[in-house]
Amino acid sequence: MLRFFLIRILRALVTILAVLTFAFVVLRMSGDPAQVMLGPDVPQESVDAFRHAWGLDQPLWIQYISYLKAIFTGDFGVSMRDKASALQLVIDRIPATLELTIPALLLKLVIGIPAGVYAALHRQSAVDRGVILAAIFGFTIPSFVMGLLLVLIFSIILGLLPSGGQDTWQHAILPILTMSIGGIGILARFSRSAMIEVMGQPYIRTASAKGMNWADVVWRHALPNAAVPIVTIVGFMVGSLIAGAVVVESIFSWPGIGRLLVVSVSNRDLAVVQCILLVIAAAMVVSNLIVDLMYGWLDPRLRSHSAH
């Protein structure tokens, strides 16, 4: 068990290093940031001075080493545009993103899983049909279309909710809805099939055949076994939540890291983009690790499998 987690953690670290290297290679080699920052008409001396100041005149591998060194000492560089610490800029934006992603994730879990389980236990009911339909829409409507449709309906036609900004709690409603509606359907659909699969297993039939209370069968036997595939899909959802934040924050002018990423990318603000890539990768790696830990906790069989 311990060995398994050590290997997982090692792989997580290798992944982070791969992301770092990717960020470095893509962002450094794609063009000369000095030209971009200063514009085409500045004299050569200013360009040289800029390049020297940012270490851009060093050979690439020296830049790479000093880049890694800086990262490991917690120095993520300075935003070329704002001259402020990149890490600080990103950290300042994280709460705004969490204000959207955490409620969206909770909504998905609180509505999606019970709806799916209910649908599995009541096949062909209205809820069951609703879950299937919602999942289809969840798969087929991209978040930017969903966001714009919600704006069209609730802001423009009905005039109920604001369409952008972060001033009041009402401003958060549409972004959170945009991020969660599709996910609720998808999660409900997965929970439904996981549950149906488990309910068809011989041990469930045995449990109900021996006269066990139906509620006990569901709670003590079916749900714990259906939890493993559900946890997997929730793990995947963290990634789509972050990707969703990029789009949704852009639609609703929400000042989170997603919007910061889009703006920094347009400005070619290297330090900030690197920092965001790393923060996102770290969040993903940690959530994947948590999913792995949950597996071990939920499914004793995986513990012995993992040792091999």
Next chain:
Amino acid sequence: MTIADITHPSPAEPSLFVRGIRQVRKVPFSVAFGIAWLAAMVLIAFFADLLRPYGITAMDLRARLSLPGNPPHLLGTDELGRDVLSRLLQSIRVSLAIAFGATIISAVLGTTLGFAAAKFRGAVEHLVLVLADFQAALPFLVMSLAVLAFFGSSMPLLIGLMGFYGWERYARIARGLAISASAQGYAAAVVQLGATPLRVYLHHILPNVASTLIVSMTLTFPEIILMESGLSFLGLGVQPPETSLGNMVGFGRDYLTRAPWIMLAPAIVIMVTTLSISLVGDWLRDKLDPTLR
């Protein structure tokens, strides 16, 4: 080998044609609709030049933001008086071309890496695993944003980049199936006959795993359409004057209040197309590969 047992549909019987007709009769309405819609999309993609009434940059300044439904501009016009229908047809062509190219690239890349991991094991396998971990650690949209913004967006780069979408799925499937096939059974038997690895993989293993890979392609294809639309919506995918579905939605967003049809037309096409692919894909999956339900 139970997996292999189930994944292979029975090969053609002599009465293929008769059975084919019988199958068509059993197709549910939603799938028939999906097939029809997709056929229309493919036709539009091929003949967009002939079908569209105007050029995609042709401006009709007297009829800016005109409502849909009037004869010269069936789907209305945008802020520059460009015909929405014409732009929509061209967008369908561009988006489908990107998604199709990218799906092929992704399938070929992933299958090759998966086979390589199965054949060589050891270091190659670990490298593929690290690459897959990396892919899993960065949401694809975020990675694409970084690459596109810094290299500038161009059509070949966009297709190439989208070609990385979902490769790890093919790699995982191809690796797993190849390992189970080589460990025992027909592949080992062919190796024992003296076949080269290339022959074993292309002539025997690939045909045996093809149905599973094709099913994966029906899953990846709509996702790539959505990914490309998302990037273009953010202004980092297909660049003007060229147009794509996501790109049209992005521009339509600015006229949401006054001219929602600019945004709605491409949005509906995106939704119905991805819906059709999932409907047809689900149906195909049930037909081809009962293990993936």
Next chain:
Amino acid sequence: MAGPILQAKDLVRTYEVRQGMFGRPSPVRAVDGISLTIMPGETLGIVGESGSGKSTLGRMLLGIDPAQAGEIAFDGQAMPKLGTPQWRALRAKMQLVYQDPLAALDRRLTISAQIAEPLAIHGLVPLEHRQTRVAELMSAVGLRPDQADRYPHELSGGQRQRAVIARALASRPKLLVCDEPVSALDVSIQAQVVNMLRDLQEENHIAMVFISHDLKVVRNIADRVAVMYLGRIVEEASSDVIFQSPLHPYTRALVSSVPVPGRPLKGRTILQGEPPNPANRPSGCAFHPRCPMATDICRTTAPPLRAISADRTAACHLVADSAEPVAA
């Protein structure tokens, strides 16, 4: 007389086996110092319980499982390394018949395509004559011409095994290793397939290694029999001799376990217990825990394989003490 078609010397194959979840990997000697000689056109039967290492030995003789120690020479030439072009080219000369014909056939190809495959791989028969050659092979193994375009799942188990045999014979090999070729077939089919194999082998003068746990089957086909127990040969002799007068107690037990019509069950040696775990090999003679005649020396010292008489060897302390050990 020509030299041996296959000569194996002191073959060793060890697997690492982990016991339980945290157990240390411990080596299991699946094949433990086996030497064999097979002459052209001869049939050698290899008999043993499951886990005795007989299948591993068969694969090693073909060079599919590389030997960790020891040497194999085919037709006087050392076995090339697995996966090299030389190794692949040699496949035309040596073939394997599998226990499970359905798993050994590609279910996406018709059987005629699969029988033709060795011809294509080794470029043996020009394209225009391939169909004729395939038809010949099919009729040789007793398949009807109309079955050429069938897929493996459309054939019966016996027909599939016939197709596998036809494929193995397509390149006119000099050596055929049959690994339990009939144990997955119905008893009624077994004799047909065995007889057919024997006829084909005699017609084409192919040397054959016939691996089986079933003594009755081996007796029908083998010229010579080697009995394996836990990775070692415990007795080897010509087929008639070994069935008439088995020397090793293990062989005796195996022979007497074959029911013979008209002979009462009394006086038969019944094997006690399961074969021991290969990962935990008993000291001394590996058979001693199950041997009805074991003495003290059996528990401490492993008996070497000795020549008992011309063309006959056995590894047992109780048999012919005076005989000299066979040169290793």
